[in-house]
Amino acid sequence: MTAPDLFDRFAKSSLSPDISDATRLRLQAMARYARVQAGDVPIIEEGSELLVFVISGSVKLVAQASQGREQVVAFHFAGDLLTLPVHLAHAYTLYALEDCELVYFPASQFFKLAVTEQGMANDILDRAMGALARCHEKTISLGRKNAQEKLASFLVTIAARLGSSEDGASVFELPMSRRDIGDSLGLTIETVSRQFSELRELGLLETSGRSGVRLLDPAGLEARAGHLAPAD
Amino acid sequence: MTAPDLFDRFAKSSLSPDISDATRLRLQAMARYARVQAGDVPIIEEGSELLVFVISGSVKLVAQASQGREQVVAFHFAGDLLTLPVHLAHAYTLYALEDCELVYFPASQFFKLAVTEQGMANDILDRAMGALARCHEKTISLGRKNAQEKLASFLVTIAARLGSSEDGASVFELPMSRRDIGDSLGLTIETVSRQFSELRELGLLETSGRSGVRLLDPAGLEARAGHLAPAD
């Protein structure tokens, strides 16, 4: 598949259909592409903030702290938009969890163009607000939850994104390793594993192989996620 | 001071000067105002996401988890823009840390208008991206830092925002209590207090009264913040 094909798929999935041809062409001119395998770093580029669209596959956005400690700031899946920040106090890197196709743009250029098209500006704003809201939710998880609540809420969130429903259960394959989950939740790989075991013993979920998960009791899991009951 | 005055100050500080009069008038028509004292909840409104401009004072955005646990998602000071989310898995509330003046708008209406003015849309996008970047930084702090690193990086960040320089030292008054700091860093009030004492014993800072802070060695503090060295 060639780059133009990738741009078309990007346009179809992530641009509103009533974008003007002129804007579309200018977007295409500034678009860059990455097709990478699991584990690779898709984008090697410094100096400017990037706007990255995940066309297929899944990625993790990782921040490096001192002493080799890593924090997964966010996971993103096909259809998502993410921003790759220039480093502030920490350096950020994007990694492919699976084989991936990405389309990306220098953020400032993209914005300059986006604000000339109302539909596009609106869409980008919505996505940015959505990303901010998800980051806020993650903040709560990291700051005020114990290990079990962290894993439970993580699984509930992933299930909402990737899960398919099978008579009350939610079934999905985790594209990330236990280490990635730990690095995302602020836990060690061992603690993640222990919590998986405990949730299994509680009858809330089953696992098959390394990545298969079946949430047997989504409501029970949600109850252990430390979320505020909506009716409170 | 009357509401129109507040709008003028908002316009002067937070709107680009070349906004059209029509847009300005429509903004004024949808603007709402809050003037509250420390500790108050400035905005009681449900159902839609709000865009809040802090004209004066400072606020904390708090998320309630189950069992009365609170997580401070962000502090905001005069000049800041923040979004007050409709609740997702958690409920959010805004509290005034000091006497405050706020101007706020329903986010969707504001956006609809903002995208008709390029400068405005750009500005809002920039601010949203900035908020997202700060939230990412907070994620790292919560997920991968110990208590001392959390407090050190918190103080460095606040100093950059509120501190005034006095021959190498950075001096400021904390508008928030130890509890607020703990709720922001995912620590208890006792742990925050112990870390203050330890940093004091290390000669990195002095405190005066409950809120006065003098960072004697900002570089030394930064070194303990767990940040990645820029040159790495």
Next chain:
DNA sequence: CGGCAGTTTGACAAGTCTCAATGGGGGTGG
């Protein structure tokens, strides 16, 4: 000056991390 709320300090408990060993999945090569 007195009282109260917020802060500091101390002792102990608990949860998570660290280090270590075992187990199992899944990919590779024969």
Next chain:
DNA sequence: CCACCCCCATTGAGACTTGTCAAACTGCCG
């Protein structure tokens, strides 16, 4: 197609950071 091997995941034991509970202290405000 099967067997092997390596890497990831699981399980266990002990250490350590942080949380919990309690008491003393001190700014701050009336």
